[in-house]
Amino acid sequence: MGDAVTGSDRTPRDQGLRIREASELLGVPAVTLRSWELRYGLPMTLRSDGGHRRYTEAALIQLGLMRDEIATGQQASDAAQRVRVLLDELSPARARIDAVMAGSDRRDSSEIEAVLQESLDDRGLAATLDEVVLPAMRQIGSWWESGRCDVAQEQFTTAVVRGWLARMTTLAPPAASGQQVLLATGPRDMHTLGIEALGAVLRTQGTGCRVLGARTSLRDLAAAVSATEPAAVVIVSHLSTQRRSAIESLISVSHAECLTFYCGNAFLSPRSRQQVPGVYLGERMVEAASLIQRAVPLALPSYAPEAG
Ligand code: B12
Structure with a gap:
């Protein structure tokens, strides 16, 4: 790996490296770095005032992991996918x-519920989902793929x-207003955990919703x-293979007088989000819930952010 990033043209560290500098440091062509971001959303780079990519320390770590994973022949x-699990390792x-x-x-x-309860008391629901629950589900997926666990353990x-999310939702206080947020999967997608998680967060924060x-x-x-x-x-x-049908769902409601949002792995890469009607919610429950609540203010007259 070259260490040619020296001299007066170097971008100050706190502003992040330029793509040429990141490329030289990592030994990965700039065109490949751009393609990883466009195809896999990895990493989401900051932009300079002039719109150029800037690579922070965290972005460089992600890219180094990506380079090393590809070098193993994947x-x-x-x-x-694997890099996301590895990043959870550093959490x-x-x-x-x-x-x-x-x-x-x-x-x-x-035992699982006790850990989730402890995290809930400490960090609040949305952060518990982002920091513990979703990484654990990714880990289960990775264990299942590698044969470390069987399908019964994944299903358990x-x-x-x-069950825990359903309880959070049931125990939530009544909604602060009559307005509802509808949460759905794409027509061919069985992965409901994301909507159940977001539903639980919205409900505990006082927003009415139906999953x-x-x-x-x-x-x-x-x-x-x-x-x-x-x-x-x-x-x-x-499912990226079913993105088209999920977009059809978004198009089908675009005539109604409501805002449309979308997210999930099928929309992880910026390229997959081109010309999709609606607002992308990002990868984290904390931000997704607050984005919805900012856009639908009437639903939450008394919203106060969770602790943590
Ligand atoms: C549990 C699970 C299932 C369960 C779902 C149960 C349920 N009710 O949800 C069952 C058994 C039904 C299932 C079925 C299948 N699954 Co599955 N499943 C999983 C598993 C292990 C966890 C899914 C999950 O909830 N993850 C937690 C989510 C939320 O985290 P995440 O996926 O990393 O999401 C990130 C972002 O996309 C975003 N995000 C995602 N959702 C949301 C929602 C909100 C609101 C927000 C803000 C953000 C957000 O934030 C996350 C952080 O970066 C994953 C493994 C994994 N890596 O996740 C595979 C996984 C999603 N499944 C996969 C596959 C291939 C399948 C099957 C096709 C398997 C098969 N051959 O039958 C079927 C598909 C059935 C169908 N038509 O949908 C693949 C998808 C690959 C792809 N991208 O296309 C994965 C990634 C496993 C893998 N590595 O191959 N699955």
Whole structure:
């Protein structure tokens, strides 16, 4: 790896490196760095005032991991998935993620719930989801792929997490106003955990919402929109192969008088978000919930951010 980034043309460290500097430091062509960002959203770079990419320390770490994963012979898309799991390894919440995984290994739902409760008391619901629950689910996916766990363990862990989210939602106070946010998956997507998680966050923060189930058809979506006249509709899709159908869901509600939002792995790369109607919610529950609440202010007259 070259260390040719020297001399007076170097960008000050706190502003991040330029793409040429990052490329030289990592030994990865600039065109490849651009393509990783466009295709896999990895990393989301900062932009200078002139619109040029700037690579922070954290971005360089992600890119170094990506380069090393690809060097092991993986396809770039698989390497990008793996990098997300590796980044979770560096998380300050690692001990809690490990405790959830240990509970999953022992098939002990109370052990998992105790860890989630501790994190909830300490960090609040949205942060617990971003820092512990979603990384643990990614880890389960990675364990399953590598044969470290079987499908029964994956299903057990998913069921415990979904049960816990359902309880959070049921115990939430009544909504602060009659306005609803509708949360749905794409018509061919069975991954409901993302909408259940966001639904729990919105409900505990006082926003009324309805979570439609897996594989929400265009027909069910239209029926729910006409029955509830929501202030906003959120479509989450995990499967990149089914992105088109998720976009059709968004298009189908675009005539209604409501805001549209979308997110999920199918929309992770900036390229996949081109010409999609609606606002992209990003990767984290904390920001997604606050984006919705800022856009739908009437739904939350008494909103106060969670602790943590
Ligand atoms: C649990 C699970 C299932 C469960 C879902 C149960 C349920 N009710 O949700 C079941 C068993 C049904 C399932 C089925 C399948 N699954 Co699955 N599944 C998973 C697993 C292990 C966890 C999913 C999850 O909830 N993750 C937590 C999410 C929220 O985190 P994330 O995916 O990293 O999401 C990030 C962003 O996209 C974004 N995000 C995602 N959702 C949301 C939502 C909101 C509101 C916000 C703000 C952000 C956000 O934030 C995250 C942080 O970066 C993942 C592994 C993984 N890496 O996640 C695979 C995974 C999603 N599944 C996958 C696949 C391929 C399948 C199957 C096709 C398997 C098969 N051969 O049958 C089927 C598809 C069925 C269908 N038609 O949908 C792939 C998807 C690959 C892809 N991108 O296309 C994954 C990634 C596993 C893998 N590495 O191959 N699955």
